[in-house]
Amino acid sequence: MSGVIVARGENSTEVRFQCKWHANNTATDASGVISWQSIDIFFKEKSRSSSFSWPTNTEENDLLIEVPTGEQHKILPQDFGSTAAFQFVLDCISAANNKHGSAARLAVPQSHGYIIRSDIIPLRLLDCALVTSVVAFATPHQFFDGKPMRPEALQQLFNALTASAGGMLLKNTCSDRIKTIDSQLSHLNIELHNRLSFPWLSMQVPKRKTLALVEGGRRSPDHGGNGEAVFKAAEALGIDMVVLDNPGHWLDGPRWSHWRKAFIPIECTLQSDPVFTRRVVDAISSYDGHIDAIVTFCDHYKEPVAEAALQLSLSTCSPEAYALATDKFRLRRFEGDEAYRASSMEQATSIVLEHKLEFPLIMKPCTGYLSEGVFRVENLSQLEADAQSLNVERHGADFAIERYCDGPEVDANFVLCDGELLFFEASDEFPKGADVNGYGSVKSFVELGNILPSNLPGDELALLRDSLHQSLLRVGFQDGIYHLEARVANSRTEYAIKDDVLDITERSVPAKAAPSAWLIEINPRPPGIQASDATKHTYGVDYWGLGLLFALEDRDRVKQLSHPFAQGPQYWCEMVFIPVEKGGVFDSEDVCAELFSRRPDLADCVSWCHCFSTKGDQVLDPSSTGVNSWVAHFNVFSRSSRAHVLEIAECVRQEVRFSVVKISFQGMKENE
Structure with a gap:
């Protein structure tokens, strides 16, 4: 015809x-x-x-x-x-x-x-x-x-x-x-x-519902925030969004108003303060429309928002479970491992001496994020220096001291419904600069790269999946998306450089004990935008959409939308992180656009990218401020092989060009 x-x-x-x-x-x-x-x-x-x-x-x-x-x-x-x-x-x-x-x-x-x-x-x-x-x-x-x-x-x-x-x-x-x-x-x-x-x-007759979101995203889509992923998912799912955030938030103005039904101004501090729950309850109670549920994707707000939901007679997970999961000291002790809490250099030194702790150790904020303030400590003098450099304003004064595990690290993501595991995927997280086998120029635990699917042995992946699943259930989690970081102690693999490429390979010296799962932390939320986007493209599963449905207890659609592609991941994907190494003034244009103008062949291998700085932005020095940040992220992929995606990712790292300059006392720019 x-x-x-x-x-x-x-x-x-x-x-x-x-x-x-x-x-x-x-x-x-x-x-x-x-x-x-x-x-x-x-x-x-x-x-x-x-x-x-x-x-x-x-x-x-x-x-x-x-x-x-x-x-x-x-x-x-x-x-x-x-x-x-x-x-x-x-x-x-x-x-x-x-x-x-x-x-x-x-x-x-x-x-x-x-x-x-x-x-x-x-x-x-x-x-x-x-x-x-x-x-x-x-x-x-x-x-x-x-x-x-x-x-x-x-x-x-x-x-x-x-x-x-x-x-x-x-x-x-x-x-x-x-x-x-x-x-x-x-x-x-x-x-x-x-x-x-x-x-x-x-065949279930749908009903349009309204969901209140506490903290609408600290960065707008223009600056690499997750707003587009969250609110477009809500639009496609038929969910109306009411946003609670600081006055003047990017969602408060007209440009993005089509994404939300209403905006309720409320003070959202960096750390949730003792009256945060009351502010949330008062704001929801004063809203003149109907609210079916309330949710937040901010770790620090999980416990107080859950408390607010209980007071408003709305569905929620237990506040106690969130409190446990977001306290790294309590979680380590809950797992049955040795850990200690300190809030000063003197307390930390005393703990190490009293309990005869063996180095290397890990010290990290009890309620930290973005791997900030995480240090691998080799001796007492380093312990004292690191304790003094913690950013108390961002992460509080308390920090945990625990054993360092040098096994290969993974990001493990779980979708649970009524305790049942609907979807699991893991990505290999490359050694950070501060790891014993670290290759980064910045000696911290800032992320450098992840590749999915994981290349760990099948039995070690199954061990991680089953062990971490049970950890989630023990904490009290039955429904939701959970982003866990973990290592495999005594793994049969290690990271090594072969043909100028870093990747997991069989250990050169066999481990002395059987492999075991070492849980680092539980984030009771979807992973960050670059990791969520990588999973969405690689497996077909959108974590942000699921997060909205979980809040509304829409279990039927959660189960339907947790199906990955029938034949598994469609390709290998590596998340490439370009970290800030030194502070100053960002003196370049969009690094992603500049790269693709020179190398259009690389653009064909990138599913998502973003440059987080614009020319003239102040870039904080991670060594002096304790603030980790990145110049850009790239999600690169290959349908050919894992080795090929590693090659592309390394090419992206080498080809990215930008300049950060320091302003001298005379007002002259000095290249960094």
Whole structure:
């Protein structure tokens, strides 16, 4: 079946496209629960006015249907069901400006039900190598009746767009692997089965709910904050957000107001003070709308916000569990390990001497974050120096002293529902500069890089998974996303440099005891933006969306959206951290944009990146302030091998260029 679409430009210039399509048979996911029909559409340019050019604004584009008699009938965005679908068709025909034309696919649900997340199609097709773009056509909570579509005319094809959950524009490719459109579509069938093999429709009638978020994110999206991930997930899930944060917060103004239903000003200090719970309760109580639940993703606010939820008769995890998990001293003792609490250099020295503790030791703030104030201590004099350099204002005066474990470290993320493990993944965290095998130039525990999936032996990963799962249950956690840091004591592996690349390898000297899990800390929240984004792209699981659903006790959608890709991770991914090494004034432009302008080949291997500083920003010196920060993050990937992603990541590190200058007493810039 075919028809002609005409795009009209200025002065009645136009370009005509032949549009052909066919509806495929129904495909069913591996579980047999969800089925969908794909409709493939092909566009090819037939003729063009010599002076035709595409209008700059979407609103200025005129599309028309040409009927067999030659008459042309204008079509409007609403004829496609949505502006997104209209723009999708524009993108498809503008991409057909070549001898091969363009091809697209629609995904039409063939099962009855409400879509569990309106952007589920583009979410699950992130970084699919076969497509250029993926667009969601569904609206939150939309019901699909499952009727098959067999369009015989262009107008009926537009009806198919309104019945679709999303559309995919295929890449124009002439690779050896995929030489024809038919072959490309065949491979896309395989990808869709891999990515959509879980129940993404539900027969549960949805109800739009309102969630209060305490602390809306300290950084705006412009400065690398997680706001876009959180609030776009809320939008796709059909959740209204009420934000509680400091007056003047970036969500308080008009620019981002579309992301929240209301903004309630409340004092949010760096550390939660004794009256924080009361402020939260008063703010929620004075709100003139309905609140279904309350949540925070800030570690320091977990306990007081849980207390506030209890006072407001809203669902919450136990405040006591949060208090235990966020106190590193208490958690270490709870795990049955030796640990001591101190708040001064004199107390720390006394503890080491009294208990005859053996070096090296770890000292760290009891309620710290970002690995700030964490030191590996080799002797008493170093202990005294490190104790004096702790940033009390940011992390409080109390710090823990415990044994140092030199085994390979992982970031381990868990999704639990009613105590059951729904999803687990671990990434290998490269040795920090302060580790005994550290390679970083900054001698601290600031993160330098993570790679997923982990390359630890399978039995050691299973040991970590099972041991840490039981630790979470013992603390009192049954539901939620938990970001844990841990090491494998007496692992059969170690980090070593081979062919100029650092990676996990078999130990040169066998361990003297059996491997065991060494829990470092529990963060009762999703991991940071770069790690959450890496998991979303690599496995198809969005932690921020799950975090919102957990707060609302929406267990059905939590279980549905915790399914990773059926065939596992789609590639190897490394999170590359570019740390601040010295303080001064940032004297460069956006380092990510600058890198990609020189090395566009590297841009093709990056799924997410951000430069955290702009020219003229003051950059704090980590050695004198105890504040860890990064110039930029890059998430790089490879479909070839782990060795290849390590090679790309190292290339990114070497190629990133920036300058931090120090202002001298004479006001002159000195390069650092």
